[in-house]
Amino acid sequence: MTVNEVQDKIISEFSVFDDWMDKYDLLIDTGKNLPLIDPRYKTKDFLIEGCQSKVWLHPEFDGKKIKFSADSDAIITRGIVALLIQVLSDRTPEEIINSDLYFIDKIGLRQNLSPTRANGLLAMVRQMKLYAMAFAARRNEHKSSDIDKTETGK
Amino acid sequence: MKDISEIRSDFPILGRQVYGKPLIYFDNGATTQKPKCVIDTYSRIFTEFNGNVHRGVHAMSDLTSEAYENAREKVRSFINATKKEEIIFTSGTTDSINCVAFSFGERFVKPGDEIIISELEHHSNIVPWQMMCQRKGAVLKIIPIDDNGEICFDEFLKLLTPRTRLVAISQASNSLGTVVPVKKITDAAHSENIPVLVDGAQGIQHGIVDVQELQCDFYAFSGHKIYGPTGIGVLYGKEEWMNELPPYRGGGDMVEKVTFEKTTYQNLPYKFEAGTVNYAGAIAMAEALDYVLGLGREDIAEREKTLLDYATRQLISVKGLKIYGNAENKIPVVSFLLDGIHQYDTGIILDKMGIAVRTGTHCAQPVMDHFGIDGTVRVSMSFYNTFSEIDTLVEGLGKVIAMFKK
Incomplete structure (x- = not known):
């Protein structure tokens, strides 16, 4: 599924519920499927600043795609990270960098979940995009050094 | 005291709903809601008599200046200061504390001197002192608290040394609700000739404050925490200190004569009120003080004590709930997890x-x-809260x- 297909799926799942409590129940359940971060990465280096609850996010890049794992000490925040990971994990850096995350507004996350400092939703998105940019840059460096090698080889 | 439903109807916002449910406002420690008389006064200033204070020869400036100076008098009487000149309008508690930290530091603090604060201070009564200590090479000393959230008074006495220049202490803790024995602290500090600043941000709205009885040298509070507007606050300072302190900010209205070579300053309180003051805020805040006086400060304290006792009892009955802050004397604040x-x-x-x-x-x-936690849930009440809200x-x-x- 593309980034937008996953977003549309999430929007339709949340639209079933009118009551906010049900939406939160769904969010809590979503959090249970979060790909958990390896405990050894639960360090200051992987902590996202600007959240009232703690969020650790770890990226892994296999040269093509980035996979994220994460955790939070608050359950609702865990649900939010899990949604972001559903949308942005296992993607190429470009897919992540160019993604337009409209699902956040559509399911009401922005108004209803995010006095932005409190859950750091925007900080999480920014961090994911920063990782994507860093990996893309590193990959492109590798590519160009490969080309250099071939050229020298001639 | 007025009937609770009558009191609640004085506050338009308390009638609103959020997410389709009646608003239950338990964040009064952060800011209080405003009675209609305050909102009306604020709007009347701009519809009926707006002019910049102390400047114009015209009627609008006169009317506004008069209302502004009346507001100062109301504040004086509210905290029972001796003189009107001891009441400085600021933008809030934070601004008041920064003013003293800067001006007092400039005038009286030398390298190696000491300032005492406590472990339960709000950041606004920590950071200004840290900044001043850094600037002056002074040392910040901290009075510890015990696990109930009470100040360790004996430890405080030990911290008083010949190098102590000032004690800055909260009247009540915003996070735990502890009421601090500021009178006792002031007495002890004064016996060593050390002045005391009281951060009244969480004290002024919950009972009678009498600065002559407290004997504190400085007292700071914010208008918005006592049912007034935001952006206005008060610094009370004893005249003998305030005359000694250099101004905190320079600008219009605080000067007597300005030449490029030398500027002389106005007398108190204007020396500390540079630029166009928040006169609308001051006038509306005075209205809020009148409202509080109308309800009766003793009655407010009594009603809030009843609310606190009920909330504490009900919350303790919730399985797995732990209250942080069990001081004997508390403002209506319950912090828990x-x-x-x-x-x-x-x-x-x-x-x-x-x-x-x-x-x-x-x-x-x-x-x-101190408690090894990274936060709590805080319920902070006001006289307009109800028992049924606590049940909900x-x-x-x-x-x-x-x-x-x-």
């Missing part, structure tokens, strides 16, 4: 039930460090537990 549930999760779900609480460190990280909160916590303990 539910076992195994993050304060943020609790706060978000309560919000969806229309219940506004504060979660997090409450700008008092050292207090959280307790029911809400039941739902929170059910949601997160599945």
Whole structure:
């Protein structure tokens, strides 16, 4: 599924519920499927600043795609990270960098979940995009050094 | 005291709903709601007599200046200061404390001198002193608290040395609710000729404050925490100190004569009121003080004590709930955590039930460090809260537990 297909799926799942409590129940359940971060990465280096609850996010890049794992000490925040990971994990850096995350507004996350400092939703998105940019840059460096090698080889 | 429903109808916002549920406002420690008389006064200033104070020869400036100076007199009488000149309007408690930290530091603090604060201070009564100590090479000393959230008075006495220049202490803790024995602290400090600043941000709205009785040298509070508008506050300072302190900010209205070679300053209180002051805020705040006097400060304190006792009793009955801050004497604040549930999760779900609480460190990280936690849920009440709102909160916590303990 593309980034937008996953977003549309999430929007339709949340639209079933009118009551906010049900939406939160769904969010809590979503959090249970979060790909958990390896405990050894639960360090200051992987902590996202600007959240009232703690969020650790770890990226892994296999040269093509980035996979994220994460955790939070608050359950609702865990649900939010899990949604972001559903949308942005296992993607190429470009897919992540160019993604337009409209699902956040559509399911009401922005108004209803995010006095932005409190859950750091925007900080999480920014961090994911920063990782994507860093990996893309590193990959492109590798590519160009490969080309250099071939050229020298001639 | 007026009937509770009558009191509540004085506050237009208390009639509104959030997410389709009646608003239950338990975040009064952060800011209080405003009675209609304050809102009306604020709007009347701009519809009936707006002009810049102390400047114009015209009627509008005269009317505004008169109302502004009347506001100063009302504040003086509210805290029972000796002189009107001892009342400085600032933008709030933070501004008041920064003013003293700067001006007092410039005039009286030398390298190696000491300033005493306590472990339960709000960041606004920590950071200005840290900045001043850094600038002056002075040392910040901290009075510890015990596990009930009470100041360790004996430890405080030990901290008083010949190098102590000032003690800055909260009247009440915003995060734990502890009422601090400021009179006792002031007496002890004064016996060593050390001045005391009292941060009244969480004290002024909960009972009678009499600066002559407290004998404190400086007292700071914010208008918005006592049912007035935001952006206005007060610094009370004893005349003998305030005359000694250099101005904190320069600008218009605070000067007597300006030449490029030398400027002489106005007398108190204007020396500390540079630029166009928030006269609208001051006038509307005075209206709020009148409203509080109308209800009766003793009655307010009594009603809030009843609310605090009831809330404490009901909350303790919630399974797995732990209260932080069990001082003998408290303002109507209950800080707590539910076992195994993050304060943020609790706060978000309560919000969806229309219940506004504060979660997090409450700008008092050292207090959280003392208890080894990274935040609490804080219920801070006002006289306009009701027992049934407390019941709804307790029911809400039941739902929170059910949601997160599945």
